[in-house]
Amino acid sequence: xxxxxxxxxxxxxxxxxxxxxxxxxxNTILLSLxxxxxxxxxxxxLAVMAQSxxxxxxxxxxxxxxxxxxxPPLVLLVLLFAGLPFAxxxxxxxTCVAVAFMLNNSAYYGEILRAGIDSxxxxxxxxxxxxGLSGAQAMIxxxxxxxxxxxxxxxxxxxxxxxxxTSLGSVVAVPELLYQARQAQSASFSPTPIVMAAVIYFLIxxxxxxxxxxxxxxxxxxxx
Amino acid sequence: xxxxxxFLDAFFNAKVMAKYLPDIVAGTLLTIELAILIVFSGILxxxxxxxxxxxxxxxxxxxxxxVVDVLRSLPPLVIIVLLYFGLPxxxxxxSGFMSTWLSLSLVLMAFSEEIFWAGITSxxxxxxxxxxxxGLGFGPTLxxxxxxxxLRLTIAPLTNRTxxxxxxxxxxxxxxxxEILGMASSAVSNSxxxxxxxxxxxxYLILFIPVVIAARWIETKYSWKR
Amino acid sequence: MTSIVKAYGVHKHFGHLxxxxxxxxxxxxxxxxxxxxxxxxxxxxxxxxxxRLEQPSSGSIEVAGIDMLSxxxxxxxxxxxxxxxxxxxxxxxxxxALGNVMLALRKVAGKGKVEAEQLAHAALAxxxxxxxxxxxxxxxxxxxxxxxAIARSIALEPRVMLFDEPTSALxxxxxxxxxxxxxxxxxxxxxxIVVSHEMSFAKNAADRVIFMDDGLIxxxxxxAAIFDTPAHDRTRAFIGQIQQH
Numbered sequence: 259x260x261x262x263x264x265x266x267x268x269x270x271x272x273x274x275x276x277x278x279x280x281x282x283x284x285n286t287i288l289l290s291l292x293x294x295x296x297x298x299x300x301x302x303x304l305a306v307m308a309q310s311x312x313x314x315x316x317x318x319x320x321x322x323x324x325x326x327x328x329x330p331p332l333v334l335l336v337l338l339f340a341g342l343p344f345a346x347x348x349x350x351x352x353t354c355v356a357v358a359f360m361l362n363n364s365a366y367y368g369e370i371l372r373a374g375i376d377s378x379x380x381x382x383x384x385x386x387x388x389x390g391l392s393g394a395q396a397m398i399x400x401x402x403x404x405x406x407x408x409x410x411x412x413x414x415x416x417x418x419x420x421x422x423x424t425s426l427g428s429v430v431a432v433p434e435l436l437y438q439a440r441q442a443q444s445a446s447f448s449p450t451p452i453v454m455a456a457v458i459y460f461l462i463x464x465x466x467x468x469x470x471x472x473x474x475x476x477x478x479x480x481x482x
Numbered sequence: 483x484x485x486x487x488x489f490l491d492a493f494f495n496a497k498v499m500a501k502y503l504p505d506i507v508a509g510t511l512l513t514i515e516l517a518i519l520i521v522f523s524g525i526l527x528x529x530x531x532x533x534x535x536x537x538x539x540x541x542x543x544x545x546x547x548x549v550v551d552v553l554r555s556l557p558p559l560v561i562i563v564l565l566y567f568g569l570p571x572x573x574x575x576x577s578g579f580m581s582t583w584l585s586l587s588l589v590l591m592a593f594s595e596e597i598f599w600a601g602i603t604s605x606x607x608x609x610x611x612x613x614x615x616x617g618l619g620f621g622p623t624l625x626x627x628x629x630x631x632x633l634r635l636t637i638a639p640l641t642n643r644t645x646x647x648x649x650x651x652x653x654x655x656x657x658x659x660x661e662i663l664g665m666a667s668s669a670v671s672n673s674x675x676x677x678x679x680x681x682x683x684x685x686y687l688i689l690f691i692p693v694v695i696a697a698r699w700i701e702t703k704y705s706w707k708r
Numbered sequence: 709m710t711s712i713v714k715a716y717g718v719h720k721h722f723g724h725l726x727x728x729x730x731x732x733x734x735x736x737x738x739x740x741x742x743x744x745x746x747x748x749x750x751x752x753x754x755x756x757x758x759x760r761l762e763q764p765s766s767g768s769i770e771v772a773g774i775d776m777l778s779x780x781x782x783x784x785x786x787x788x789x790x791x792x793x794x795x796x797x798x799x800x801x802x803x804x805a806l807g808n809v810m811l812a813l814r815k816v817a818g819k820g821k822v823e824a825e826q827l828a829h830a831a832l833a834x835x836x837x838x839x840x841x842x843x844x845x846x847x848x849x850x851x852x853x854x855x856x857a858i859a860r861s862i863a864l865e866p867r868v869m870l871f872d873e874p875t876s877a878l879x880x881x882x883x884x885x886x887x888x889x890x891x892x893x894x895x896x897x898x899x900x901i902v903v904s905h906e907m908s909f910a911k912n913a914a915d916r917v918i919f920m921d922d923g924l925i926x927x928x929x930x931x932a933a934i935f936d937t938p939a940h941d942r943t944r945a946f947i948g949q950i951q952q953h
Contacts, residue, residue: 265571324698327645328690330652333663333683340667341676344492384761385798385857389812389864390788399811403802418554419646425557429656436560440567449568456560463555471551475600 268450275442275451282438283458289352289424289434293359294417300360301367306397308372319368326365332426334358339430351430363420370412374405411473418466422459435459495677502669502678509665510685512579516661517648517689519583524590524647525640531591532598536624546595553592559653561585566657578659582651590647597639601632638704641697649690662686712737712868712899713758718767720753720923727753728764729923735868740900742910742931745920746946751903754920755870758901759790772867788816791861795873797853799845805832805856806841809863817864831863832856835889851882855889862893869893871902907950911935919943 308319326334335358342349349357378401386396406413428437439455535546553561566581576584605628613623655664666682713735720728727750735741743751756762758769760776760783769776774786800808809828813819819827832841835855845853854874861869871890875883887909894900894913904910910917910931917934919926921942927934938944 262572266568324691324694325687327697328649328687328694329683330649330663330686332650332652332655333679333686336663336667337679337683340670341493341679344676345489379796379798381794381796381798382800385792385794385800385860386811387784388759388761388787388790388792389860390784390786390816391812392784395815399815400800404800407802422555422557425559426653428559436557436563440563443567449564449571452560452564452568456556456564459557459560460552460555464551467551467554471596474596475603 266449266453268448271442271446271448271450272454275439275446275454278438278442279435279451279454279458282433282435282455285427285433285438286421286424286435289355289427289432290421292356293363293424294420296356296360297363297420298367298413300364301369301371302402304364304368305371305375308368309375323365323369326362327369329362331358331362331423332429334362335426335430351427351432354430355424355427355432359420359423362423363416366416366419367413370409370416371405373412374409375401377408378404411470414466414473415470418463418470421463425459493676493680495675498669498673498675498677499681502665502673502681505665505669506662506678506681506685509660509662509682510689512659513651513661513685513689516579516583516651516654516659520586520590520648520651521644523583524587525594525644527587527591528594529598531595532602533624535595535599536602550592550595553588554596558585558589558647558650559656561588562653562657578654578657581657582654582659586647586650586653589650590644593643593647594640597636597643598632601636602628604635605631634704638697638701641700645690645693645697649686652686710737711735712772713901714768714770715754715758716768718754718757718769719765720750720757720762721765727923728757730767731920731923731925733918733925735899735901737899738897739915740894740902740913742914742917743901743903743920744905744907744910744917744946744950745926749920750923751920752872755792755872755901755903758868758870759787759792761792784816788812788864789867791858791864791866791869793854793857793861793869793871793874795876797845797850797857797877799853799857799860801845804842804844805837805848805859808845808856809860812860813863827863828859831859834862834892835859836885849882850878851885854878854886858886858889858893862898866898868899868901871900871904873903873905875904875906905950907935907947919946921946 304319304322308316310316335354338349338354338358339351342354382400382404383396386400387393391399424434425436427434428440431437433441435455435458436452439451442451443449531546531550535543562581562585565576565585566578569576569581609627609631610623613627618626651661652663654661655667658664660668662682662685666678669678670676711734713733715731715733718728718731718733719726729750731750731754733741733754743754745751753762757764758771758776760769764777767777771786772789774789775781776783776786799805800811803811806825806828809831810824813824813827814821817824829838829841832838835858837852837855837859840848840852840856845856848856858874874890875886878886883906887906890900890902890909891913902910902914914931916928917931918928919934919938919940919942926940927938927943934943935947938947
């Protein structure tokens with residue numbers, strides 16, 4: 259037992275690894291603050307375009323969404339990071355994460371927001387248009403606020419996944435939380451830094467998980 | 483050579499692709515095997531946990547909720563790394579396959595427990611009362627009345643979650659698992675050519691596109707109109 | 709008497725469905741025209757063509773001197789002059805009553821915040837809901853919601869108001885408050901086209917009743933003539949049915 263505590267929860271190693279791990283945490287936060295808005299906004303763009311009546315617009319969008327639902331984000335990331343240099347384009351780990359996640363998340367956020375827009379009754383747009391609001395104004399002031407509220411649990415759930423996904427940055431040497439913890443681990447030959455990273459992820463994300471669990475229970479109960 | 487030819491030669495090099503095709507196929511088979519194992523064990527464990535939770539034994543339920551919360555908060559890659567690089571310090575060295583399978587099964591277990599539980603609680607109390615009033619016990623009521631209704635509600639969210647988690651088999655490459663991405667990556671460094679990555683990407687699409695399309699179909703079939 | 713609404717030869721197809729089969733309608737200023745007819749007769753579609761929520765397949769429509777079907781017409785600007793009230797209210801649930809009324813005042817009429825707020829308050833006062841300005845639709849009764857919807861329209865000072873079954877979704881005891889607001893509007897001289905089954909309101913308040921069936925105007929005239937001595941069998945059958953209930 260003592261041995262296990264000594265290797266997984268070693269106070270000395272934790273103390274010396276702390277600055278490195280905290281550094282990683284800051285980068286994880288930075289990365290999240292970048293990829294969440296990027297993914298949300300590009301998803302919003304897709305969702306609005308998906309309202310088009312033209313199949314020539316909707317079908318490619320659906321293909322785009324299905325493609326990224328089928329494609330593992332890590333493969334996309336490696337493709338950009340290890341593949342693009344062969345085309346003379348070296349983007350660096352940070353940019354690769356940003357681009358890969360923007361593509362991947364545009365599909366996920368887009369699908370959620372499309373469902374949200376669909377959930378707003380048609381009469382809302384008609385009422386808005388009948389008072390002279392343009393299509394864009396009706397979308398911005400009337401439809402989107404309701405759409406976003408209707409799918410808030412799904413949006414939050416996806417945001418949780420996006421934040422967790424930033425840990426993939428460690429594969430392409432972005433110094434985020436997991437990467438830094440692994441650096442500290444290989445320097446100290448102890449799993450303690452990885453346990454630290456896990457505890458930090460848990461502490462940061464637990465409130466969101468709790469909130470989601472409540473919202474999801476309520477949502478499903480409402481449908482039953 | 484024109485730029486286009488160069489591009490084709492780099493990314494769609496037939497010779498390189500032919501050479502590494504057997505590796506990619508082997509990786510694909512491993513991915514399929516792993517994915518099936520994860521789906522099976524993860525969903526089964528999740529269902530079991532949800533059933534245990536329905537017994538309403540308070541300390542046990544608090545434990546289940548806590549474990550599920552932990553597994554939902556942690557990035558799957560962190561769990562894989564923790565098992566693979568951490569457990570040897572506790573005297574057990576799981577293989578890359580074992581670490582990936584165990585981690586993703588645990589994550590799927592957590593998510594599916596939540597989904598099953600939400601499904602069970604969503605069934606109206608009157609259903610329980612009606613069944614119990616006809617003399618059915620707790621177990622038979624759960625199995626014959628509640629679960630069939632609950633499972634129908636859970637099928638769409640469960641499908642989506644399962645796809646997202648089984649795609650995570652690619653994470654195994656971090657712990658030296660020779661699934662598709664692992665095979666493709668080492669082929670790229672051996673051949674100094676990115677074509678194997680394209681081949682690997684194609685393999686993922688061939689595996690998952692039909693599943694995603696099936697999920698879309700399931701979603702419309704079992705969708706709830708608000 | 710000048711006509712403020714002039715619609716001629718209006719056709720509307722939905723796929724294979726021929727919903728309007730050449731309707732001519734003129735409405736004079738300050739007139740209240742009441743449209744009745746069985747469901748599926750095209751009366752709501754006609755109303756929705758007048759402010760181009762539906763695009764007519766052919767025909768011409770002019771409202772308040774504006775050619776509604778011309779591609780050169782700024783449709784959003786034109787719609788300011790045509791208020792519309794819906795069966796299902798269609799209030800914006802995420803905004804207060806005041807917010808519902810203010811939105812188009814600010815974004816379409818281009819009023820400043822203070823002026824829009826004053827105008828919105830005045831409109832709510834006109835429908836008797838000055839004290840409900842800060843309530844959300846979910847906190848209001850159906851009748852109150854429909855009156856907010858009317859306030860949302862009249863705040864833009866429309867030249868014509870269209871009512872699409874404004875009381876059909878209301879509990880019987882709430883119908884009166886909405887009809888009272890409509891009567892008040894009529895007395896102020898508003899031009900109104902009303903699709904509704906409120907026959908007693910039609911008898912008291914309408915200048916003209918139009919009976920539509922199968923995409924066409926079958927007959928029209930003063931309420932007394934249409935209700936008491938209808939010329940057509942179809943009109944007679946419909947009115948008989950309505951009065952049984």
